[in-house]
Amino acid sequence: xxxxxxxxxxxxxxxxxxxxxxxxxxxxxxxxxxxxxxxxxxxxxxxxxxxxxxxxxxxxxxxxxxxxxxxxxxxxxxxxxxxxxxxxxxxxxxxxxxxxxxxxxxxxxxxxxxxxxxxxxxxxxxxxxxxxxxxxxxxxxxxxxxxxxxxxxxxxxxxxxxxxxxxxxxxxxxxxxxxxxxxxxxxxxxxxxxxxxxxxxxxxxxxxxxxxxxxxxxxxxxxxxxxxxxxxxxxxxxxxxxxxxxxxxxxxxxxxxxxxxxxxxxxxxxxxxxxxxxxxxxxxxxxxxxxxxxxxxxxxxxxxxxxxxxxxxxxxxxxxxxxxxxxxxxxxxxxxxxxxxxxxxxxxxxxxxxxxxxxxxxxxxxxxxxxxxxxxxxxxxxxxxxxxxxxxxxxxxxxxxxxxxxxxxxxxxxxxxxxxxxxxxxxxxxxxxxxxxxxxxxxxxxxxxxxxxxxxxxxxxxxxxxxxxxxxxxxxxxxxxxxxxxxxxxxxxxxxxxxxxxxxxxxxxxxxx
Ligand code: HEM
Numbered sequence: 001x002x003x004x005x006x007x008x009x010x011x012x013x014x015x016x017x018x019x020x021x022x023x024x025x026x027x028x029x030x031x032x033x034x035x036x037x038x039x040x041x042x043x044x045x046x047x048x049x050x051x052x053x054x055x056x057x058x059x060x061x062x063x064x065x066x067x068x069x070x071x072x073x074x075x076x077x078x079x080x081x082x083x084x085x086x087x088x089x090x091x092x093x094x095x096x097x098x099x100x101x102x103x104x105x106x107x108x109x110x111x112x113x114x115x116x117x118x119x120x121x122x123x124x125x126x127x128x129x130x131x132x133x134x135x136x137x138x139x140x141x142x143x144x145x146x147x148x149x150x151x152x153x154x155x156x157x158x159x160x161x162x163x164x165x166x167x168x169x170x171x172x173x174x175x176x177x178x179x180x181x182x183x184x185x186x187x188x189x190x191x192x193x194x195x196x197x198x199x200x201x202x203x204x205x206x207x208x209x210x211x212x213x214x215x216x217x218x219x220x221x222x223x224x225x226x227x228x229x230x231x232x233x234x235x236x237x238x239x240x241x242x243x244x245x246x247x248x249x250x251x252x253x254x255x256x257x258x259x260x261x262x263x264x265x266x267x268x269x270x271x272x273x274x275x276x277x278x279x280x281x282x283x284x285x286x287x288x289x290x291x292x293x294x295x296x297x298x299x300x301x302x303x304x305x306x307x308x309x310x311x312x313x314x315x316x317x318x319x320x321x322x323x324x325x326x327x328x329x330x331x332x333x334x335x336x337x338x339x340x341x342x343x344x345x346x347x348x349x350x351x352x353x354x355x356x357x358x359x360x361x362x363x364x365x366x367x368x369x370x371x372x373x374x375x376x377x378x379x380x381x382x383x384x385x386x387x388x389x390x391x392x393x394x395x396x397x398x399x400x401x402x403x404x405x406x407x408x409x410x411x412x413x414x415x416x417x418x419x420x421x422x423x424x425x426x427x428x429x430x431x432x433x434x435x436x437x438x439x440x441x442x443x444x445x446x447x448x449x450x451x452x453x454x455x456x457x458x459x460x461x462x463x464x465x466x467x468x469x470x471x472x473x474x475x476x477x478x479x480x481x482x483x484x485x486x487x488x489x490x491x492x493x494x495x496x497x498x499x500x501x502x503x504x505x506x507x508x509x510x511x512x513x
Contacts, residue, residue: 026091031095036207036215051065060233075223082228085130087219129177141253149265294318336413342417346358383405414449415436435494477490477494
């Protein structure tokens, strides 16, 4: 299968970061890192606010005092405030690129993408009002550029630019910007962030501690080596010339040198709309949603706990059976990952041996009955000394590429779809070993599939793999589509281990005789 170029680029970058950072790979924690940078911005912002003078005459001098007279505290806080804001935008852009490149914005996931795009603008405009408060030449440049942009809108009709004629700018206007930056915009951002992750379950907002400490130290070092400073004070009688732009926040303004404000609006609104519409543009390939069969559901709620997209809800039993609860699936929220099937203890292949296997919750495109049949047929076709069955994930490395006389790959919707009992079933029905391959270790296309699977096999999450199953005959090796070498090497190592195991068992039998 052809890997799309953007995805290939992203996976190569991720691989490189994996070598450098291990489990702290920041690319796996971009959303949480952004939250962390917001914390730094908030704390440093509160400190700056204590010494900031919110008036036209006092603003520049107060920022100057904070920067120079108090360089060891206020100066560092100012730099942290600026660099953490830049880092947040950097993370947001990478987070966006990642979700797009890995195709995590289609289907039921449109919501997080769609609500993410305005977030980007909210953060950018928050930064713009921040730069404005310094009231230096850069602030003047932004203020005049913003006024031109506002005036192009049919509600202002040229009234904004008048504010920036000499002597026309009042403290009241400045206080309005201060209010927006300190209260209005942050509150809106918090509300929008809550909206952004509302349809996801088990959302973490804290990065791993080591990554957080490392990022803070890096920002601190940068703040000491290259402290944030101001330009000359604003002067409405002159036109600002050479400026040090912060390209993370202020990239729109230079366009005004070449285009009219109306054209800049058309460009930014056009890009924003295009970004927001991406979830509905091809390739779209969402499968049918999970289906509950109340005849086999006892309302244990495990699928509800395991669903990464909050698509399953629990309600009182409606069919008069003795169980207290039942679950329902909201099809519009279901990402068709099948993790609920792996969570359901009735997806047990040892049940209903001579009839069709039914589960309490199932995927119409790949029901557990078909999975059991596929497992049986693969096992029957295996030959040779060491027979290995490999369960893989549609979004990770294509395990059917491992197919040989002694190895058979079965592709699941997600590795989290695998019922642990199916591993036991395979081992009891001819497999010498079972390998499970999902997405790369710290990542999962469906957020938690490989994590839940690993926890189930380790006996930490129901339904657990029974303790009597020989763990030496099971291995887990995640891998992206481009990780053929890694998965093949793990398979070869596993085969070697199994060979040793089988030989020692054969020797044991020989000695017994
Ligand atoms: C302030 C900026 C943002 C923050 C703090 C943020 C944070 C987060 C967090 C914490 C998650 C949950 C990740 C998880 O637990 O799996 C998430 C998910 C997501 N975000 Fe953002 N995000 C931001 C902006 C954006 C933007 C600009 C986009 C794209 C336009 C975006 C697209 C997504 C998508 C598609 C998901 C769902 C991922 C999935 O279903 O696996 N986010 N975001």
